[in-house]
Amino acid sequence: MASYDLVVIGGGPGGYVAAIRAAQLGMSVACVEKRATLGGTCLNVGCIPSKALLDSSELFSVIGHQAAKHGIKVPAPQLDLASMLGRKDKVVKELTSGVAFLLKKNKIDVLHGAGKVSGSGQVAVDLASGGTSNLTCKHILLATGSEPINLPFLPFDGKTIVSSTEALTFDKVPDHLILVGAGYIGLELGSVWKRLGSRVTVVEYLPRILAIADAEMATLLHKSLEKQGMVFQLGTKVTGATPEKNGVTLRCEADGKPVNIKGDKVLVCVGRKAYTQGLGLESVGLVPDSRTGQLAVDANYQTQVAGIYAVGDLIAGPMLAHKAEDEGVAFAERLAGQKTHVDHATIPSVIYTWPELSSVGRHEEELKAAGIAYKTGKYAFKANARAKCMDEEDGLVKILADASTDRVLGVHIFGPRASDLIAEAVTIMEFRGSSEDIIRICHAHPTLSEVTREAAMAVHKRAIHA
Amino acid sequence: MTIEIKVPSVGESVTEGVLSRWICKSGQGIKAGDPVFELETDKASQEIPSPAEGILEIVVPEGEKVLVGAVVGRIAPGKISSVVPAASASAPVVSAQPVLSTASPAARQIAAEQGIDTSKIAGSGRDGRVIKEDVQAAVSSQKAVPASTASTAPANVVVRSSGVRSENRTRMSTLRQRIAERLVSAQHNAAILTTFNEADMSAIMALRAKYKDSFQKKYGVGLGFMGFFVKAVVEAARAFPTVNARIDGTDVITPDYLDVGVAVSTGKGLMVPVLRDADKLSFAQIEKGIVDLAVKARDGKISVADLQGGTFTITNGGVFGSLLSTPIINPPQSGILGMHTIQKRPVAVDDQVVIRPMMYLALSYDHRIIDGREAVGFLVRVKECVENPERLMLEI
Secondary structure (H helix, E strand, C coil): CEEEEEEEECCCHHHHHHHHHHHHCCCCEEEEECCCCCCHHHHHHCHHHHHHHHHHHHHHHHHHHCHHHHCCCCCCCCCCHHHHHHHHHHHHHHHHHHHHHHHHHCCCEEEEEEEEEEECCEEEEEECCCCEEEEEEEEEEECCCEEECCECCECCCCCCEECHHHHCCCCCCCCEEEEECCCHHHHHHHHHHHHCCCEEEEECCCCCCCCCCCHHHHHHHHHHHHHCCCEEECCEEEEEEEEECCEEEEEEEECCEEEEEEECEEEECCCEEECCCCCCHHHHCCCCCCCCCCCCCCCCCECCCCCEEECHHHCCCCCCHHHHHHHHHHHHHHHCCCCCCCCHHHCCEEECCCCEEEEEECCHHHHHHCCCCEEEEEEEHHHCHHHHHHCCCCCEEEEEEECCCCEEEEEEEEECCHHHHHHHHHHHHHCCCEHHHHHCCCCCCCCCHHHHHHHHHHHCCCCCCC | CCEEEECCCCCCCCCEEEEEEECCCCCCEECCCCEEEEEECCCCEEEEECCCCEEEEECCCCCEEEECCCEEEEEECCCCCCCCHHHHHHCCCCCCCCCCCCCCHHHHHHHHHHCCCHHHCCCCCHHHCCCHHHHHHHHHHHHHCCHHHCCCHHHHCCCCCCCCCCCCCCCCCHHHHHHHHHHHHHHHHCCEEEEEEEEECHHHHHHHHHHHHHHHHHHCCCCCCHHHHHHHHHHHHHHCHHHHCEEECCEEECCCCCCEEECEEECCEEECCEECCHHHCCHHHHHHHHHHHHHHHHCCCCCHHHHCCCCEEEEECHHHCCCCCCCCCCCCECEEEEECCEEEEEEEECCEEEEEEEEEEEEEEECCCCCHHHHHHHHHHHHHHHHCCHHHHHCC
């Protein structure tokens, strides 16, 4: 019977990072992972493969549509989907091997199999290689993440009604891909297949896309995606699907009237749910929330059962890999007696469509609802020198600052490399900076980051290049 | 046994770096753990500690690209008795560096504009850093404080705790700023000169000794020196009216009245309330007037009208122990009489050395309209009247 200070169930960003940090802090750690590869949803069927395909398909699109503007003459590019998917798989493999190496380097025992809590300080692992392994430990960290929500009236069948996992491995480009849900996962994957040649229709229940984003920014993305050829059916309820010979007909309702959409694949992206199946929580009296499936934890990430902890998608907060990572670190450090704290208010979020959409802090609707007086500063990429050189002129940066203290309350970026540009805003907000601070910091020229600076100037109505 | 110094692993996926700087020299004795060289990689630049104690031998020179694990130096065995001075000479002198402000850029900007010391403000930023709104709050609370409660001398006393050197920075009150402006402009505009003399105070002191009780009883105010001096100034001004004059553009205005300003030191700074028509006042009126004005000034109840006008000023540094000084004139006036401490000194009287209570007198004057003859004459007249008070009575 192997004994450890900490056993982590789940080798995704929350789990493996917590394991490494705990090992760095001197604890003996074991990590249990159900998949053959580490890295969780993020590395295997989430962030990484989707970004690899997004970058590849974006390149395909740029070569096909924008190369000529640069004076580069290419005939219409041909897609070798197998190779593109192969490259994606290679990237995933490199990264998952990398995680395995990190755990090994930190002397963390990795067990591949399904782990479950079998008692207080007890973890039983159904090994993939056969047999069972029983571990005793002082602390158990649950980091099993989440899975796509399966709609009861439109259940996944792995072939025609699919989740994001399958949408990363289509063997051919669908003729017509129907997306259910205009959230970030759907829009990203929809972008991939649109660029590779699919017709894409997005069906969304609400009258707008990206319910949690700033309305103005969401509208900008919406218009851009429409210009790229995506068709949107907003305010439309999905009621079911009828299988067809070569695909499916999605049955919907809009304004009380039936709408039928025919396509070859339906990608359902209506959100994700915490994954606690088979974890043996009942054996220790832990009950997840009936609606979200998540576990309640205290400031030390400890659940209601002493010695059992949880981080990442299993607990409240944005379901983001970096949030899980930060919590993994915070959990391990707090276990070691430190006072680390994860501030949800400064967790950035990114949507990897092109142009990208990123944000940190609050958006205008939230500030209005909270009755907070704020000032706005906006600046378009169109007026930025680097954006012009890159031929990437769509988008803008919007900064929201407190009307009296000038503290930055939210930054929203729609444009090229928004995913990287948001880091400056996160740093400023972490230091409780003001828009004037952004102005008084030197930004290299010519860079896209100058858009952020001019937007900060615009808060004070003194943009220089406008 | 010689120990090799190797390039350590500083991060996963880092396989090489540049040995950017040797912190210690070949032949230098170093201790285990002393920083010995600087390694620059893609990720960071860091100081690498010595693995052992001994004498350093450099193998790879500065600026070379090195692989992780490469031998860059050797340590020959040898005990070193103390921290080698050479190490500290080559290591950067950190202690001399000034502590940089961690206030945010905007906070620093506003603080510089408003003359605020950010190290004196509580910070509400990350880890207690001072951010823009903290400085803004400090600025508005400063504006809300009325001039009467602004810095006084005791507030500027810096208490020095062991080993910590700091400075106290306090905003000048509006009053003090105005005083400062006026003093500087006085020096700037007038050609100020000072002429000195001395007065034997024994006559006045004898009079005071003789009559102070009955004076107090009759007038309810003490018989001080000021009555004598104001009256002496009146006499001198009659003889030398230019000292009582002022310049207005290209004109010289000579009033036929004498409003004497009496400099009073208050907690808030120097104030000069004015005794109007001093040439028409009696001893008692002068003394009482001065007492009233001094009390008003110290209580902060002086009005602007009290401070305005004035054709001449008397200042007394003697109460603080000043032996001799060169007062600055109070614009737009052209003269100021400085009284000083009374000190028993040996002086020659009728060719005899005697001890007399002496006071040095100073008259600073604006040489643009008062020439030396008038200034000296004025002061001599003051001296004469002070040394022989009966001359005031006889107007001689």
